[in-house]
Amino acid sequence: MPLVPIFRCFLSVVLKSADFQSSSARPMRIVLLACLLLLSVSAAWAQQVPLLRDLSLRTDTTRYSMSRNTVMVQGEPNVYFYYRQDDETAELLVYPQLVRSTAPLRLVRSADFQLIDSLTAVEGGQYYRAKLRFKDLGVNRFLSLSFRQLADSAGQAPLTQTVKLLPVTRTNLELRPADTELFIGEEKVFDLISNNVKNIRVSPEWTHGQDIDYRIEQDKGTLRLHVLPNALGTRLLTLRPQTERPFLTDNNRRVTYALPPIRQEFTVKAARLRFLSVDKKEITLDEAAQRRGVELILDNGRTFDLKRTYRIEDQEEAGGALIAELFTRQYLTNDRVLCWLRVFNTHRQTESYLYIKENDQAKYVTNFNISPKTSITTVSVRHRGSDWTTNTSVNPGETVDVRLEGQSLARARFHFEDVQIVPSDSSIRTDVAVVYRLQVPVTIDKKRITIYNAGQPTGHSLSVREFQRPHPLDFVGVTFGESPRPLTRLNGPVLYDRTIRDVVFSFNSGSIDSDQQLYGKQYLTFDIRTQNAKGELIEMRTVDNVVICPDGNSVRAAFYQDKQCQVGNISLNSLLNYRKTYDLDDWSTIIITVKHTQSQYQEPGFSQKLELVLQRRVKFDIDISFPAGLLTKQLTGTVDKNNYTAFSGISLATLAQFSFYNPNKINKLRPYKVGAGFVALNAFNLNNENQNRDLGIVVIGSVYPTRSDAKLTFPLYLGGGYLMNNGNFFFLFGPGIGVRL
DSSP states (O other), X not given: OOHHHHHXXXXXXXXXXXXXXXXXXXXXXXHHHHHHHXXXXXXXXHHHSOSEEEXXXXXXXXXXXXXXXXXXXXXXXXXXXXXXXXXXXXXXXXXXXXXXXXXXXXXXXXXXXEEEEEEEEETTTTEEEEEXXXXXXXXXXXXXXXXXXXXXXXXXXXEEEEEEEEEEOOOOEEEOOSOOEEETTOOEEEEEEESOGGGBOOBSXXXXXXXXXXXXXXXXXXXXXXXXXXXXXXEEEEEOOEEEEEEEETTTTEEEEEOXXXXXXXXXXXXXXXXXXXXXXXXXXXXXXXXXXXXXXXEOOXXXXXXXXXXXXXXXSTTOOEEEEEEEEEEOTTSEEEEEEEEOSOBOTTTOOEEEEETTEEEEXXXXXXXXXXXXXXXXXXXXXXXXXXXXXXXXXXXXXXXEEEESOTTOOEEETTOEEEOOTTOOBOSSEEEEEEEOOTTOOOSEEEEEETTEEEEEEEEEOOOOOOOOGGGEEEESSSXXXXXXXXXXXXXXXXXXXXXXXXXXXXXXXXXXXXXXXXXEEXXXXXXXXXXXEEEEEEEEEEEEOOOTTSTTGGGOOOTTBOOSOEESTTTOSSXXXXXXXXXXXXXXXXXXXXXXXXXXXXXXXXXXXXXXXXXXXXXXXXXXXXXXXXXXXXXXXXXXXXXXXXXXXXXXXXXXXXXXXXXXXXXXXXXXXXXXXXXXXXXXXXXXXXXXXXXXEEEOOSOSSOSEEOOEEEEEEEETTTOOEEEEEEEOOEEOO
């Protein structure tokens, strides 16, 4: 706690005590009051002691200090420094008046600069170092550095100090005209040369009352001087430019914003015809301007006669085309004339001047634009990635370019109802054509977008049409005995080894539209064909214009409402007339092609083919065959090594056989069969003495060649059974002869 306040409090208590109120204690009271006065004076002096002894600021290779580089600005000291960049980086050295080890110096943060390296004590607090990066020195005002030092344990009071900074820069300005000849009434423009264009103060206002009036403007980083002569002869133009940032003069002792004057002599010549300016530079050629006229204020031509009509032509010689008529009404107090102007033809200022004539004699010259009434003849639309088309339909959520063609379009103020105009570098704006880039809101609820000019309908509009683009067919699901599967995942023939009770198509209408992509209604066509195992056509059907509408999750769901929208699933059996799917024979094929109805779209749609094959693993059939040349062996109770019969003749076999299909091929049998039945051995041998004739119950297997195109085959038979007459079991083996017709 500081000692001065404590001691001051103690003296106050002592003086108020009872012992010091007597007359005998008056000398002591005087002494104590004197001590209190001395302490108060010393405290006040301590409060006025500056916090900083010196401050140094180094930019690049130049160092500026508070002791040597200080100027007075509006009665306050400012430390100035020169800068070259708006974000100049500087090194800061601060020397405190008192070194306090327990209370270091602090730099108060500010939005005017960025502290790169914090304020750090050097040599035990003898001085402090920091690194700063200033912000926007060219436009920043009232730049300052504030320092603070808190109270320490020794009772020293807290101190603060603000150092005001004055960033200055060197700016020069030159005028080097290539032509020093001017004419009365004609404005001329010259380029000004400066090393710091941004620091030159510009003004759109003209000077007044000089021989040559001027104004300075900045255009795309270039300074331009506009001059307008008012008096003939050799005239001296004196520019007194000002800067945005101050600079120092008189050996860095005085702050000023005024650059040295620029003086340039010009030769001003009189024009043969005096130029009269008008208050309106744009006149519209319409019926009202032709009959009643447009009110116009014109410079006083000195020789004008009131209530008189003057002819305006586009050439100085006689016989020019009549552009307009000027009727003078009355003089105004500012040396101007109020007139009626009736226009009859169009005119551009860039084409020529306009001459005011009296009796075919040119008296004055003026200039203004006479444009026909704004009208639109053609509206064209270009969608992303497409060419220009006169079809003015646009889609919700779409960005399109709209081109308006007509006349006098450059000065029109077009507005598109409920549509945002997107700024674009490719925009075109001329008198005959303007191009706008429009963003149609995805939630637009109008069928037409009216085009306005200055708040009035132009009679043209854009029609809002819902998106109708083909969506990939992944929203179509198919079910034929299992759970629904997307149609796009069924590529190639699908082999199904069970009965197909029905083929059902379902539609996920919630996946058609998304927040980023709109597709609209989907028009589908179903081509259906059924074929038997030989590829012969059983039935063919085509279902056109099946309309699938996006569901309520779409932002445009309310605009898709249509009675034609498909509700529910589509069953194939409800479309087939002759044979249903569950009546089809083995290895029959159901071919369904789902595609977009091309007549509903302007771009190619998608197509997906589903081919279902009724696969079978095993084929069962009753076969009657005529084996020949069988070799049989009977199993008897006696041991007889030579009980093989001779090769038999033609036999008759009636078998119930199982044929096996290749699971990886369509309607292709494996080269073997297994069956059981009856075999009449030597059935066609009618010799009564033939002891080999018998009837057997057999289980037999056969092997066929794998060639499917062979007409004559030799299968092999192998099996066994029981002979009914002999009562013995037997085995048989032998070749056969097959003929394929």
